[in-house]
Amino acid sequence: MDPSAEEIIALAEQLTQTAKGLASETHPPARKQQTACLVLQAKQLIWSVQDPHDALMDHIVNGYTISACLAASKLGIFEAVPLTGTTSAKQVAQRCNAAEELIVRLMRQLTCVNIFNEVRLGEWAHNRLSLVHSEHAGPTSGKWLYTVSLDEMMPAMYRLNHYLEHFGNHSLLDTYIETPHSWFYGMIGKNFWEVMNSSHDRIENFIRGLALFDSLHPVVAMFPFEKILRNGSNPKRPLMVDIGGGRGLALLEMRKGCPSLSGDLILQDRPCVLEDISYDDLPGVTKMAHDFFQEQPVHNAQVYYIRRVMHDWQDNDAARILKAIIPAMGPDSRILISDMAIPEPVTSRDAGAIWLDLMMMSIGGKERTIRDWQYLAVLSGLKLVKVWQEPEKFGPLCVVEYMLPDADHTPSLGRAMVDGAADENEITTPKLGPNDGGSFIEYDLDSPESRDVDWEERTVVADREQSMEL
Template identity: 30%
Template sequence: MGSSNGTSNGTGQVFANGKNIDVEKIAVSANLPAQIPALLEQLNADGIGYTITDTEARLKLLETARSLVYALETPREAIIRHCWSESTSYAALETGVDVRLFQALGTDDTPKSVAKLAETTGVDPALLSRLMKHLAAMGAVVETGSDEYAPNGFSKTLTEERYSDAFPLMTSRFTQGIIALPAFFKKNNYRNPTSPTNTAFQMGYNTDMGFFGHIQQEPITAKQFNNHMGVYAQGRPRWMDPGFYPVQEQLIDGAAIGEKDVLLVDVGGSFGHDLSDFRRKWPNAPGKLVLQDLPEVVVSVKEAHSSIEVMAHDFFKEQPVKGARAYYMHSVLHDWPDDVCQKILANLVAAMEPGYSKLLVNENVVPSTGAYWETTSLDMIMMEIGSGERTEHQWHSLLESAGLKIAKIWSAQRGVESLIECELA
């Protein structure tokens, strides 16, 4: 177990910087023992402040509990968790989704036997018994007796397709690309991926087509992807919420916006979740809202608010709406490397009115320290398609290269996308 600054004597001991380190002892000891007393005190303090309705307090308690688990578990336990539990629980969960196990388990808190669940799902009772034991061990269901189980909040949520779609989506269009990342890095001499045409996704799925090409050609994948993105945004602060971005002061006040004027253009806005949410929260905001996406996407938009105009548009082409008060993009630019983003931005810059129009970019801004695990995980997922999340410095560099300047970056909560407010330079 040699390294650049240490050597092994073959007995589990490593000599590093003149010190004898017993790796075998470390492997079965708490990972960060010195942090445990302080984390226990913090857990108690956070627990006192916790209430069911206080989201911020709940998240704080959850983060402390997670840090305590990481400090308490041994390196051996961490290895087994990464290598065994996460992949196998995923396999059990996706199987459960496929056979409608969670619908069979129900939402009424009544325990059900494996025999009854096997009868409902058509799964071999011996197989289902093994799957259920692992799902219970991983906290996905509640074990109430021998081969008897009851639902919890997680399993109840999976009874609805918009939540359970995440599992087949990841397997069919993400997982193989993620697994291929180490081989892809090695093949490309460990260079940072920046090409949408040479990706781990293509290697993992043995295809010449990019991820978004598959989405455009596969209705099931498109549905699952949009469901998953809707769930991802659920329960998180939105930029138009009070205390996040001051909509009234920044967008409405001081701007003469009539009924026929466009207040906001959602570029690449999918099915219009963001605009619908904006209209619901700001019912009296003046002007029109315009939803833009590819023709095959917007054709499925149903029951849009009367103030929302649905428009087929490819953001790689000239922006047809000129001089809108604001152009908005949610998790669009993280899909593409800088050179491609510059082409997208050029079309928006050309449509913006100097001194009036704004560009609102709703994206992660990765902090220099203390990045949240959801953000770093998403960065790894985007890495497989040749793009990624960006730091504040990287956002400045990209946007300024396109003729824009950042007026302010508005943020609400750790791990939640910021709103980057831009103007023409």
């Protein structure tokens, strides 16, 4: 079980090689990738050599670090320490209107995990790991991500074992109103949105935090809209309906990023969400109150777009949302779902995203694997054309492309991207033979091995396939 000296040396040498490569790399995206690789290799080295009890202790420390971070954030400690220079615990205590001893004890915990430097006894300065928590970091501050992910959502999931003890081990997966989240906040009988809307601060903080996730979840970069929609584009035909579109930011990105496409952009959401959005916020976008469980009123749009919505819903309700769109679809209309496709099997490099599935579990939702997206297509009576995914750029985020089962257009573009040989006109308007079935290939639901995995070591030994073509 314990690694041999040779294995440890090999891991350390691998790390040195990656560090040397990084030192000579100047291209920012490549540097980012190499840095991620270096961090993963460093973690692998630690996991190999660390005493298992020490590793367990690290998890315990993490739990307490989180509570120290949240309390520090609430007290304003991250802002009370100046951007440059140092400050004493006494000054921080005065600025935060809190007891000095409290400040010292919280900052000690943070200092131990390299959030803040204690430059002299009782005197602290920011470092790169503390600054990101602070409003000093401007719009990229992680503060609001923390507020949503940890302050609002985590306490419920942290108590999952108590929830299961109370409701039983077969509960949770078929309810939205008896969830860990609604239970923790004493609002059994209310769904997630009702709990969120129960306080103005709560929903405000949530929306603010969610907005930060926007920059991590692009629209135009994840699907070749202009290439695929070009031939069907027509000023008289709706271009895109953003269903459950929130504040409509996806549509703004679409208009800006795809200038060659014409047609209306329509934002659908609940009336209370749309009320707050002015015309100036969303120039050129039509707002339309619509309950997505009711039949879709906009017919023959090129795209029915659904981002970060389906993961709120379990399969039967997710299928209801999709079935409500089907009667409105034209022969070449597409449903594009931008969510996540959990890699199977997961590995350590997926940890930065997989936690979202547990967060969704706490409110009765779920993230899906490609097989789950396939299942949802069958349940809804749709054809899964392709799952667009570029793990190196966007991790497990993906765009799932559904069409009507007998759709007369399918995007062979994906294949062309792989082959690099097809003529562009052929690509966008392929004519299929009666049994062609488009790019719909059989997916073996019993075999999750979409990655080449060394099961002995449980490490990925080859790159995950990009944009899995189905």
